[in-house]
Amino acid sequence: MDEVEVVVGHQERTTLRVGEMFLKVDADPARTAFEAEATRTAPVPTPEVLWHQPSVLALAALRGRPLGRLGERSTAGPAAWTAAGAVVRALHDAPLPPWPGPGPDLDERASSLADECAWLLADEVLPADLVERGRQVAEAALRPWSPVFVHGDLQVAHVFVDGDEVTGVLDWSEAGRGDALWDLATLTMGHPEHLDDVVAGYGTDVDLDVIRGWWALRSLTAIRWLVEHGFDPSAPGCEVDVLKAQL
Incomplete structure (x- = not known):
């Protein structure tokens, strides 16, 4: 890993790319919990949920x-x-x-x-x-x-x-x-x-x-x-x- 890339960022949430992983950091921990569930539930190809902790969701790069x-x-x-x-x-x-x-x-x-x-x-x-x-x-x-x-x-x-x-x-x-x-x-x-x-x-x-x-x-x-x-x-x-x- 050579650098951390800011994919998108504003006051409510920020998405970072760290090597082959995306980290989504959200001011509202309920949103990351919901997104983790929805990503696993969606009936189409989605990124693998690597782990989830309050306010942070880690996804494998596509x-x-x-x-x-x-x-x-x-x-x-x-x-x-x-x-x-x-x-x-x-x-x-x-x-x-x-x-x-x-x-x-x-x-x-x-x-x-x-x-x-x-x-x-x-x-x-x-x-x-x-x-x-x-x-x-x-x-x-x-x-x-x-x-x-x-x-x-x-x-x-x-x-x-x-x-x-x-x-x-x-x-x-x-x-x-x-x-x-x-x-x-x-x-x-x-x-x-x-x-x-x-x-x-x-x-x-x-x-x-x-x-x-x-x-x-x-x-x-x-x-x-x-x-x-x-x-x-x-x-x-x-x-x-x-x-x-x-x-």
């Missing part, structure tokens, strides 16, 4: 590399994205997990969207027309859905591939019962050119307007949190660009 990263062009080919779609379908076809969630319900998401749009307008973070048009697109996602076993935060960087094979899916801290299209939208956010590949692997009809709605909703509701935690949502390919590209 073979390969992330499918991509938000703000960067993916170097993975269409077949790898199709394989990722198939893995997501296997997750959604599995029996519901014993715990609820993830995150807020439909009414809470609608309220959050309204609050965040109001903040964006009041602080002039984004042009008013971009916020209003983005909100109109986002409302397509705010409809009833039948819950499935979801990852809950299926960012493209959480899916590892080796060639065209998915070797594992990371970060199950938001796993639970939710909207299948939320997972698909999170995976393809910032990478719309691979949406067709993911849907082909998923193997069933998908309402693309709802996918685009989730892209817009996730972008609009994430900006304040990102700014407050030292991230730049205006970086190329990130949340603000996702909004602009859609509209």
Whole structure:
């Protein structure tokens, strides 16, 4: 081991890579306990849980590399994205997990969207027309859905591939019962050119307007949190660009 790599870090949690091991340190010990259980329970490839102590979870490194990263062009080919779609379908076809969630319900998401749009307008973070048009697109996602076993935060960087094979899916801290299209939208956010590949692997009809709605909703509701935690949502390919590209 030559160094300790900070993979991601903010006030709530930090992920470190130490050789062939990832250490997740969380201010809330209940979150690491839950993630350890969810990682072992998930019906798709996941990293091995090496050990867990209050506030710290140790995971074995996965073979390969992330499918991509938000703000960067993916170097993975269409077949790898199709394989990722198939893995997501296997997750959604599995029996519901014993715990609820993830995150807020439909009414809470609608309220959050309204609050965040109001903040964006009041602080002039984004042009008013971009916020209003983005909100109109986002409302397509705010409809009833039948819950499935979801990852809950299926960012493209959480899916590892080796060639065209998915070797594992990371970060199950938001796993639970939710909207299948939320997972698909999170995976393809910032990478719309691979949406067709993911849907082909998923193997069933998908309402693309709802996918685009989730892209817009996730972008609009994430900006304040990102700014407050030292991230730049205006970086190329990130949340603000996702909004602009859609509209």
